[in-house]
Amino acid sequence: xxxxxxxxxxxxxxxxxxxxxxxxxxxxxxxxxxxxxxxxxxxxxxxxxxxxxxxxxxxxxxxxxxxxxxxxxxxxxxxxxxxxxxxxxxxxxxxxxxxxxxxxxxxxxxxxxxxxxxxxxxxxxxxxxxxxxxxxxxxxxxxxxxxxxxxxxxxxxxxxxxxxxxxxxxxxxxxxxxxxxxxxxxxxxxx
Amino acid sequence: xxxxxxxxxxxxxxxxxxxxxxxxxxxxxxxxxxxxxxxxxxxxxxxxxxxxxxxxxxxxxxxxxxxxxxxxxxxxxxxxxxxxxxxxxxxxxxxxxxxxxxxxxxxxxxxxxxxxxxxxxxxxxxxxxxxxxxxxxxxxxxxxxxxxxxxxxxxxxxxxxxxxxxxxxxxxxxxxxxxxxxxxxxxxxxxxxxxxxxxxxxxxxxxxxxxxxxxxxxxxxxxxxxxxxxxxxxxxxxxxxxxxxxxxxxxxxxxxxxxxxxxxxxxxxxxxxxxxxxxxxxxxxxxxxxxx
Numbered sequence: 371x372x373x374x375x376x377x378x379x380x381x382x383x384x385x386x387x388x389x390x391x392x393x394x395x396x397x398x399x400x401x402x403x404x405x406x407x408x409x410x411x412x413x414x415x416x417x418x419x420x421x422x423x424x425x426x427x428x429x430x431x432x433x434x435x436x437x438x439x440x441x442x443x444x445x446x447x448x449x450x451x452x453x454x455x456x457x458x459x460x461x462x463x464x465x466x467x468x469x470x471x472x473x474x475x476x477x478x479x480x481x482x483x484x485x486x487x488x489x490x491x492x493x494x495x496x497x498x499x500x501x502x503x504x505x506x507x508x509x510x511x512x513x514x515x516x517x518x519x520x521x522x523x524x525x526x527x528x529x530x531x532x533x534x535x536x537x538x539x540x541x542x543x544x545x546x547x548x549x550x551x552x553x554x555x556x557x558x559x560x561x
Numbered sequence: 562x563x564x565x566x567x568x569x570x571x572x573x574x575x576x577x578x579x580x581x582x583x584x585x586x587x588x589x590x591x592x593x594x595x596x597x598x599x600x601x602x603x604x605x606x607x608x609x610x611x612x613x614x615x616x617x618x619x620x621x622x623x624x625x626x627x628x629x630x631x632x633x634x635x636x637x638x639x640x641x642x643x644x645x646x647x648x649x650x651x652x653x654x655x656x657x658x659x660x661x662x663x664x665x666x667x668x669x670x671x672x673x674x675x676x677x678x679x680x681x682x683x684x685x686x687x688x689x690x691x692x693x694x695x696x697x698x699x700x701x702x703x704x705x706x707x708x709x710x711x712x713x714x715x716x717x718x719x720x721x722x723x724x725x726x727x728x729x730x731x732x733x734x735x736x737x738x739x740x741x742x743x744x745x746x747x748x749x750x751x752x753x754x755x756x757x758x759x760x761x762x763x764x765x766x767x768x769x770x771x772x773x774x775x776x777x778x779x780x781x782x783x784x785x786x787x788x789x790x791x792x793x794x795x796x797x798x799x800x801x802x803x804x805x806x807x808x809x810x811x812x813x814x815x816x817x818x819x820x821x822x823x824x825x826x827x828x829x830x831x832x833x834x835x836x837x838x839x840x841x842x843x844x845x846x847x848x849x850x851x852x853x
Contacts, residue, residue: 519663546802
């Protein structure tokens with residue numbers, strides 16, 4: 371397990387390879403379908419949100435207000451990333467992302483942007499909303515809550531030792547492409 | 562609060578936070594099969610820890626608490642309107658308690674009113690049966706696995722899929738290949754052979770009400786279920802698509818009559834976080850028995 375702490379420098383990110391298990395500490399911003407489409411169409415990030423050398427998390431958490439009126443995250447696993455494929459490459463380049471956390475992997479254009487800019491795709495375990503939610507030590511803020519609704523808002527989380535696996539690295543390797551090709555070849559034997 | 566409303570909230574809570582025993586057993590068996598030290602084994606260990614945490618904290622296994630699907634069997638004379646109203650209120654309250662995410666949005670505007678109640682939400686299926694009791698089954702089906710569902714219209718020449726069981730086998734395995742890890746595998750397939758485009762998908766989902774360790778009473782479908790399960794687990798897709806030995810935990814196939822012109826195979830995919838629960842209610846609406 372590789373501990374990943376801020377600052378998330380290009381050097382640290384380029385040192386990661388497909389198959390590496392990492393434990394991320396620091397700040398994550400969530401962003402999923404609505405946020406990606408909005409940024410792609412030229413929307414600006416709200417004040418207080420910077421993705422430069424940052425990590426975006428494809429996640430629509432369950433967050434409720436506790437008795438004292440503070441946000442409490444009750445469940446926060448990754449959502450399927452491939453839906454952001456039309457937008458992700460552009461967002462990595464324009465906003466200077468170093469990491470994208472999600473599930474299911476992404477496509478060629480994202481892989482290309484990861485290689486050019488120095489970014490990795492980090493696969494969290496889909497459905498593991500409790501294990502991953504426990505790694506969120508603080509809900510710092512929320513943006514676009516009214517505009518996009520709770521699951522689609524930008525949540526700012528502080529995390530400690532958030533587990534993920536590098537499945538697309540900054541050297542052009544994608545575990546998803548490899549497993550797809552291997553499973554396709556294997557299936558051909560049984561048809 | 563009426564007994565019925567209390568029972569339905571408890572049904573939602575348990576479905577959201579507790580994995581059914583049959584699924585837990587299948588996941589434990591899959592963990593034993595994976596080679597220790599691999600990322601596949603590590604993913605399954607996180608899944609096991611997640612199952613324990615969700616149960617202990619009474620919080621959702623997965624943050625995508627999905628489409629809320631009720632399947633109700635009741636005797637003639639049962640008041641469906643009253644039940645539907647109570648179920649909608651139970652969904653509202655369960656959402657406020659955090660058992661369900663604010664997960665239902667206006668299809669066109671995307672507006673989320675935070676209640677999980679609206680056109681088609683929750684989804685209620687009623688059937689009459691000649692028995693005195695009322696049974697309520699509930700499935701919470703997440704969007705990630707719903708998105709990898711597929712419907713095939715046979716024949717499909719480029720796949721060599723003709724209108725026979727071998728053609729069905731080919732397209733079902735194609736659905737597994739296309740899904741890779743995107744549906745949060747190891748998954749469970751619900752399949753319907755036949756029907757029309759709407760009933761085919763509906764019946765494929767209804768297969769998820771079967772227990773994973775049951776056997777299909779139709780020997781042809783039983784053989785196909787075992788074959789697909791075994792073959793899919795040879796493909797090396799593995800948990801989360803990380804590569805590994807367990808790609809599927811189960812396959813359930815049903816068949817509906819079709820018109821001669823149509824031959825649909827509808828495949829629904831359920832993630833490992835297989836949230837389904839069920840109860841039998843007594844005359845006052847209290848939970849008499851848990852079904853899974």
